[in-house]
Amino acid sequence: MQTPWADAPPDPLGEALHHLRLSGTFYCRSELTAPWGLTIPPIPDHLWIHVVTAGGCRLETVGAAPVPLRAGDVVLLPHGEGHRLRSGPDTIAPSVMDLPHTMATDRYAVLHHGSGGEATTLICGAVRVDTPGARDLLDLLPPLLHVDASPRTEWIEATLRLVAAEARELRPGGEAVLTRLADVLVIQVVRSWLDTDPAARTGWLGALADPRIGRAIALIHRDPARAWTVASLAAQVPMSRSAFAARFTALVGEPVLAYLTRRRMHLALDRLRAGAGVAEVAGGLGYRSEAAFGRAFARVVGATPGAVRRGALTTRRP
Known part of the structure; x- marks a missing residue:
């Protein structure tokens, strides 16, 4: 089993x-x-x-x-x-x-x-x-x-x-x-x-080396678009929800869902700079609406998805 x-x-x-x-x-x-x-x-x-x-x-x-x-x-x-x-x-x-x-x-x-x-x-x-x-x-x-x-x-x-x-x-x-x-x-x-x-084994790098929190981080990196929750990640490790949440925050320095959102927005930034459309990026990272994606993106990145994409397209023109 x-x-x-x-x-x-x-x-x-x-x-x-x-x-x-x-x-x-x-x-x-x-x-x-x-x-x-x-x-x-x-x-x-x-x-x-x-x-x-x-x-x-x-x-x-x-x-x-x-x-x-x-x-x-x-x-x-x-x-x-x-x-x-x-x-x-x-x-x-x-x-x-x-x-x-x-x-x-x-x-x-x-x-x-x-x-x-x-x-x-x-x-x-x-x-x-x-x-x-x-x-x-x-x-x-x-x-x-x-x-x-x-x-x-x-x-x-x-x-x-x-x-x-x-x-x-x-x-x-x-x-x-x-x-x-x-x-x-x-x-x-x-x-x-x-x-x-x-x-080298302190902070976020130390968290990666932790047998449970490191695996949770790797799962987020492997499938960031999945509808992860604290409970579902805790079950994958496995740990109790409360123990997992506390240990993740202690080792990584931020709550697990904040880390997930930041990871998604970093990926979104790369994809928008590459010229992908806002709706495509939002859907590809698990967001059901552009509005929800846009709010999260602006909060983490400090600019709107449209502004980033327009800037990338302008830069790419000959």
Whole structure:
């Protein structure tokens, strides 16, 4: 006999990472010789990823101790904050935007910089975060994720070799491949952090790891249009209604139905931006009337569905 949760997703955390989709990737391979320094500007709605493929350097962010990096290390700055990379504490660090680059493609550049000393090679990526699901997850991450060189990073290095090859060869569909590889890189770093840092299992991420609340979240993500209630989700886990409601709020930080509504509205925002009609989106997310959908959307997003769709269509016109 099957339990009530027999069909629930077995890996709610993995399912959340599945929805971490990114876009607008730009890569740069930097060939650097000491002494050298680079100032990386902040970019809103982006994240930075850096991989040291040879040599070493230090990464400096505001209000934190410098982080030494060596070959094989990977760092992710999920919030796109400005920072410095340099060979030593006193080296001049001009803005990377002011240094000459050789453009291999419109999304891949090569930078040569430094004074002829010890060599360091970096591969850096700027990735736009433009889906609500991705932002929800990245907002929970610390300002910097550092993955030390280890057997785990071999997968990351292999992915980066694919990035470099794809950027050089300019094959059809290369931009889409680079974007998907960026997804893979970021997920690899986040997954490594989840595996090794106890702080990763707090808040919403901790809720995903909870055997019952994590499954409930995964059920919502799998079928957001279903007419879920607190009682029906509690039965799927299984827990009593009151215990489930209390535990969900304690771990996630908001009541279960508020979470469900916010998840639906984030999906609606993506679909409206893609040009879907308001009635189509409302029906696809389980709303029987556009009016009820519109009220929920405006409350969560702060704009009407029609305004978002009109803006998306205007943007899409040539």
